[in-house]
Amino acid sequence: MRPSFFHHLHPPTIPAAQSRWRYTLGAGGTAIFLALILTITGALEMFYYIPTPDQAAISIQTITYFVPFGALLRNLHFWAAQLFIIVSAVHLVRVVFTGAYIPPRRFNYLLGLALFVISILLNFTGYILRWDQGIQWALVVGTNLIKTIPFIGDSLYQALIGGTQPGSATLIRFYAWHIFGLMLPAAFLVGWHAFRVRREGGIALPPPTLRTDSERITRNELVRREILAMLFTGSALLVLSIFTPAPIAPPIIEMSPLSGEVRAPWFFLWVQQMLKWGDPFFWGVLIPVIILIILILIPYIFPRPAESELGRWFPKSSGLAQVTLAIIAVAIIVLTLLALIPIK
Amino acid sequence: MPELSRRDFLKLTTNTLLTASGLLGFGALFRFLGYQTEPLPQTEFDLGPASNYPIDSRTLLSKIPALLLHTDEGFSALSLVCTHLGCTVEPKESGFTCPCHGSKYDAEGSVLNGPAQKKLNALRVEVTTDGNLILHTD
Numbered sequence: 001m002r003p004s005f006f007h008h009l010h011p012p013t014i015p016a017a018q019s020r021w022r023y024t025l026g027a028g029g030t031a032i033f034l035a036l037i038l039t040i041t042g043a044l045e046m047f048y049y050i051p052t053p054d055q056a057a058i059s060i061q062t063i064t065y066f067v068p069f070g071a072l073l074r075n076l077h078f079w080a081a082q083l084f085i086i087v088s089a090v091h092l093v094r095v096v097f098t099g100a101y102i103p104p105r106r107f108n109y110l111l112g113l114a115l116f117v118i119s120i121l122l123n124f125t126g127y128i129l130r131w132d133q134g135i136q137w138a139l140v141v142g143t144n145l146i147k148t149i150p151f152i153g154d155s156l157y158q159a160l161i162g163g164t165q166p167g168s169a170t171l172i173r174f175y176a177w178h179i180f181g182l183m184l185p186a187a188f189l190v191g192w193h194a195f196r197v198r199r200e201g202g203i204a205l206p207p208p209t210l211r212t213d214s215e216r217i218t219r220n221e222l223v224r225r226e227i228l229a230m231l232f233t234g235s236a237l238l239v240l241s242i243f244t245p246a247p248i249a250p251p252i253i254e255m256s257p258l259s260g261e262v263r264a265p266w267f268f269l270w271v272q273q274m275l276k277w278g279d280p281f282f283w284g285v286l287i288p289v290i291i292l293i294i295l296i297l298i299p300y301i302f303p304r305p306a307e308s309e310l311g312r313w314f315p316k317s318s319g320l321a322q323v324t325l326a327i328i329a330v331a332i333i334v335l336t337l338l339a340l341i342p343i344k
Numbered sequence: 345m346p347e348l349s350r351r352d353f354l355k356l357t358t359n360t361l362l363t364a365s366g367l368l369g370f371g372a373l374f375r376f377l378g379y380q381t382e383p384l385p386q387t388e389f390d391l392g393p394a395s396n397y398p399i400d401s402r403t404l405l406s407k408i409p410a411l412l413l414h415t416d417e418g419f420s421a422l423s424l425v426c427t428h429l430g431c432t433v434e435p436k437e438s439g440f441t442c443p444c445h446g447s448k449y450d451a452e453g454s455v456l457n458g459p460a461q462k463k464l465n466a467l468r469v470e471v472t473t474d475g476n477l478i479l480h481t482d
Contacts, residue, residue, distance in 0.1 A: 001452055094462045137443070140429070140430045140431060141431065141444055145429065155378060158378040158380070159377035162377070162380065162382070163382045164385060165385055168382065173377075262444045272445065275445045277459060277460075278458055279459075281460075282427060284429075298459060304431070
């Protein structure tokens with residue numbers, strides 16, 4: 001049989017250690033499965049969604065309340081997107097906490113980070129496509145943050161927003177970014193990322209001479225485990241989607257008064273909390289960019305784990321990288337919780 | 345100065361030209377995306393006859409959004425756009441609160457506490473000869 005991409009990703013046998021849940025958490029594979037669900041449900045939503053300020057929120061109401069299985073479809077898209085962010089973050093944490101980012105996998109680590117950033121942008125643009133009262137202030141704040149960037153802020157704002165304030169040009173632009181401008185590089189990067197995992201010898205393990213565990217599993221066993229993970233993720237997604245509807249709000253009308261407190265989408269709550277402290281450019285742009293740069297530099301500036309220590313959690317020699325990521329993760333979680341405390 | 349081999353020269357030239365065309369293309373893309381298809385937002389609002397707004401009245405104009413004040417000294421107006429990141433502030437008993445990041449302003453629009461740094465913008469109100477109120481947001 002002629003080998004295919006499937007065979008490239010599923011060699012006849014692989015070391016058993018590479019597919020142990022307690023080592024990999026199955027996070028990367030689950031993210032790819034969720035990406036497939038997002039592509040299919042997103043494509044189906046396009047048959048009803050209308051990207052104009054007057055029609056966007058109404059067309060979403062049509063999908064949600066009239067189209068048969070429309071609510072389920074939309075909930076699946078919503079929950080798969082939120083789970084995608086969580087699963088990708090878990091994947092990133094797993095890779096750093098097991099030291100798997102060292103060469104030859106260093107470049108693939110960067111590809112993964114690029115994918116993570118793109119998936120956050122995809123989630124944010126998708127959230128904006130609702131164009132209802134639930135998103136209007138996140139849109140105002142998010143786009144005004146761009147304006148605070150020195151020198152290029154104003155022209156960047158115009159290129160992204162398409163005017164001096166959010167309007168129909170903004171919605172069609174976010175739509176174009178969401179379904180094409182961000183999706184295309186994301187799809188390309190997912191393929192490249194997966195290709196390189198196999199190319200570099202599969203999930204990180206010590207070199208064959210240093211392995212203590214010589215057990216191997218067959219392609220069939222690997223596929224069985226993948227299907228099991230997909231069934232589990234798929235059922236969790238279905239249960240969530242059936243019982244927990246995705247957020248929806250009335251359409252934006254110009255006279256709509258503000259009520260209560262306004263919250264950013266959950267994955268930006270930590271930024272919203274920092275923005276309460278002062279200078280928008282510093283807290284809202286610079287700090288997130290610095291965090292991203294630290295993540296990029298993890299394989300370059302910190303002591304690397306020894307090759308013999310690969311394949312397990314918390315290798316001692318790369319402790320500094322683990323502590324750094326742990327501090328960032330805890331800070332983001334604490335800030336997110338703080339943001340949920342109401343303003344007095 | 346070290347001698348540049350023919351190969352290095354060609355490589356350098358190729359890379360320079362590629363970078364230059366890339367930058368040109370990027371600049372063109374940036375200008376392409378920056379075109380504004382929509383008219384500039386309205387900056388002049390006709391509020392109708394001034395007699396509709398009695399002395400000591402405070403009128404919320406949520407469409408603009410602004411607060412129109414009529415005192416002994418005449419008409420004045422405060423923009424309700426938070427100077428921090430542009431959310432619309434909510435009028436409270438003794439001032440304004442921003443629902444996005446919690447900035448507080450007093451009744452005159454001065455900052456009580458951050459993150460906002462600047463006071464709320466004062467807007468120009470004009471009474472026309474036939475007694476109509478015009479609010480300018482620019």
